[in-house]
Amino acid sequence: GAVVSQHPSWVICKSGTSVKIECRSLDFQATTMFWYRQFPKQSLMLMATSNEGSKATYEQGVEKDKFLINHASLTLSTLTVTSAHPEDSSFYICSAPSGRTDTQYFGPGTRLTVL
Amino acid sequence: GENVEQHPSTLSVQEGDSAVIKCTYSDSASNYFPWYKQELGKRPQLIIDIRSNVGEKKDQRIAVTLNKTAKHFSLHITETQPEDSAVYFCAASRGNFGNEKLTFGTGTRLTIIP
Numbered sequence: 423g424a425v426v427s428q429h430p431s432w433v434i435c436k437s438g439t440s441v442k443i444e445c446r447s448l449d450f451q452a453t454t455m456f457w458y459r460q461f462p463k464q465s466l467m468l469m470a471t472s473n474e475g476s477k478a479t480y481e482q483g484v485e486k487d488k489f490l491i492n493h494a495s496l497t498l499s500t501l502t503v504t505s506a507h508p509e510d511s512s513f514y515i516c517s518a519p520s521g522r523t524d525t526q527y528f529g530p531g532t533r534l535t536v537l
Numbered sequence: 538g539e540n541v542e543q544h545p546s547t548l549s550v551q552e553g554d555s556a557v558i559k560c561t562y563s564d565s566a567s568n569y570f571p572w573y574k575q576e577l578g579k580r581p582q583l584i585i586d587i588r589s590n591v592g593e594k595k596d597q598r599i600a601v602t603l604n605k606t607a608k609h610f611s612l613h614i615t616e617t618q619p620e621d622s623a624v625y626f627c628a629a630s631r632g633n634f635g636n637e638k639l640t641f642g643t644g645t646r647l648t649i650i651p
């Protein structure tokens with residue numbers, strides 16, 4: 423199946439700092455990628471849809487100025503959590519659809535801890 | 538927007554028995570229904586999916602059924618094994634090609650008792 427990677431796998435940062443998370447499709451191109459957030463023992467909640475060459479589409483209640491998304495190429499989308507606070511601590515997962523198999527593939531996730 | 542409900546939230550099954558997890562959805566335009574298995578700290582792994590033009594799909598011990606009229610779909614695992622223990626999520630999407638956003642159910646923690 424298609425491979426999606428994320429970097430870093432985990433990060434610890436101080437409150438008020440910014441953190442960038444990368445999502446890459448390794449063996450296919452993705453004009454669209456999705457960013458999800460998962461709190462402990464909860465489901466995956468879609469934060470935004472990343473579109474190559476255009477602005478991201480954010481879900482209701484997600485602050486676009488706090489969670490900056492850039493889809494710079496057909497294989498890379500980045501999520502920057504700006505001015506992070508402890509309540510932003512979560513598991514962030516990206517996914518990308520592969521046209522070859524008509525399904526979505528998830529990255530391994532990034533665990534963010536804000537102190 | 539789409540709302541997906543999933544039941545039960547926890548399920549304990551004796552090894553070798555069957556497990557059934559049920560989901561309902563609200564958006565009649567949804568036509569793609571994947572099921573994911575997630576182990577602690579890991580990414581969700583697609584285990585089976587079904588599209589709206591099919592009522593049932595089977596892959597070895599795993600099967601999914603879809604009732605579009607009732608907006609209901611279910612995951613069936615037969616001959617359960619300890620390695621089936623995990624959290625299972627259903628999801629729904631309007632996209633036929635996996636290129637639309639997924640709305641996830643709340644998850645079912647499945648425990649297989651040896």
